[in-house]
Amino acid sequence: MRVSLEDIARAAGVSVKTVSGALHGGSARMAADTRERIQALATELGYVTNLPARGIRQGWLPLIGVVADGVITSPFATHIIRGLDGEASKQQMSVFVTTVSAARDAAATIAEVERFRPRAIAYATMYHKFVDLPEAADRAVGLLINCRSRDAARAALVPAERDAAFTITDYLLRHGRRRPAFLNLPGLLAGELREAGFRQALRAHDLPVVEERIGAAVSGGFYSDKAESLVQARIGAWLAGADAPDAILCGNDRIALEAYNALRRLGARIPDDVAIASFDNQVDIASRLDPPLTTMALPHREMGQLAADILLGLTETPEGVLEVPFRLVERRSV
Amino acid sequence: MRVSLEDIARAAGVSVKTVSGALHGGSARMAADTRERIQALATELGYVTNLPARGIRQGWLPLIGVVADGVITSPFATHIIRGLDGEASKQQMSVFVTTVSAARDAAATIAEVERFRPRAIAYATMYHKFVDLPEAADRAVGLLINCRSRDAARAALVPAERDAAFTITDYLLRHGRRRPAFLNLPGLLAGELREAGFRQALRAHDLPVVEERIGAAVSGGFYSDKAESLVQARIGAWLAGADAPDAILCGNDRIALEAYNALRRLGARIPDDVAIASFDNQVDIASRLDPPLTTMALPHREMGQLAADILLGLTETPEGVLEVPFRLVERRSV
DNA sequence: TCCGGTTGAGTTAACGTTTACCCATGATAG
């Protein structure tokens, strides 16, 4: 049913090895017309490479295994996969994503992926955080994406949160803002690092770090129904007080959306009265707001591409954590 | 480096076949203690099944190949994959998703997946639509998910749009609403079918189908920046006219969100003045609105589960298009 | 005691591919 090299060889009147060489061998010595004849025959017969058979010979399948921790449903985390896939397919490699779930913990998921003998395995998380993999599983993983080990010893690709915060704050300051506020994402690694970058930029510009202008936008780590009212209360207090901020850097686009709503309700104009900037460049939000939001785009696609290059040996494996820069997307909110 | 059955056999002092039988053979005749001893040894040595090797023997790898048309980034389409994965993993099967992209058309993507010799291949789309696969590719695909062939001859799983619309409209009518309006998704298959179900339910209740109360919420098939103002204009006109609707069935949750905004601006209360119901149960929206939205949940997970059962031969392959029912999620907007 | 049957495990071959090695043919140079 399924056509094999042998079928083609019989049809062409040559040996199996010749067919193999004609179809897959790079530029091994072979008469050009023989090669063409065989290729035509293969197409005609509908030959499809049997990768498992090749895999048993080579010891691996042309796959990059990705163990996804937290469902890869997050609108931007899928960019990691797309970046990986785009790069990998240039090398005839496929990406095999398996997600960790309640029924299958990290170690089990890694083992499941290993069974297929991928060329390399990466461990990717939905948002930037620390991970601790069990010893055995850890050995199988070649690269962490969007997460890092606590000891920072493992090769990892993460967004350069701190640099991004520095950059965007610097950008606000260079645009004449003098009293920027920061509406943070408490309890998240990204939030902490972004806040550090914010503070660092203020210091670099010899501006005072006013603690009252640094606040939490949500109560837990994620959005609750209270997020909206919290943001509103916080911004209300800021605008009512003396020394009201002339710019608000939001922990992410989602918070920026709430900030837009709050400011509109309070009658403040963006960017005239208050400039808004943010992080993530979440497609549903950032470009749709009015005015469109200036934001630091998470380098998910770039991390995916880089990861593919590293795992396929095209780029050297980083020692420890490699921070991948965000991209500044200038729109009209500043 | 990698430990094989032979390594275990040597360590245990038995033959390779005995090890194979002990680890994978169901209940083949074998002394229980031998089996246990071998299993313990395998764990100790860190044996991981070499699936490509088994695959070459069996002719297939324990994979369900999924060709995803349109990036599987849509917040609900991922449920298809999760449903598939959950079911498949019960049978020790993995799901291998490859997305069609600009660089790789449907036929090429299917061929790429075929190389791995999956047990079966499904073709899934991001939203409900018609697809026409090229002949060769078509033969490799065992099931369409969320899409259908024009001639309806191919086995396909799609959401029961029309039934769902009938059900939710019936639900509105049973809750005393008499003048329901429909804010449609023009140009989309789902929209057409939902509208048909809406009309059908009105007729079933002997109510007139008022064409003025059936309108498009967006200009093209998808959301543009104008969606918001279009919905607002439409609802404004409805409420201003005589015979204003006492319920609005929205083409999807996204439209419902716009409707909420429009109604709030116009001072209409939900559900007291106007009931709202919708389709999709999009997690970011439906449960977060105030009041939470009553909506027909797309059966994506169910389609995934069913697809796995069909592709693995646990359930009979449907002849033609099988419509999978939505689930009514009652919240407080009616 | 002998024999059929059952149980446990070994032997061999096969899956489709690639790779290392070998051989025949013809061309080229001395």
Added chain:
DNA sequence: CTATCATGGGTAAACGTTAACTCAACCGGA
């Protein structure tokens, strides 16, 4: 004209696993 070499292609083995077959040992019943 012959020795050498490049060229094109064949042969055989190997990858790790499983399936079909074979064989030895042991047990119970006649």
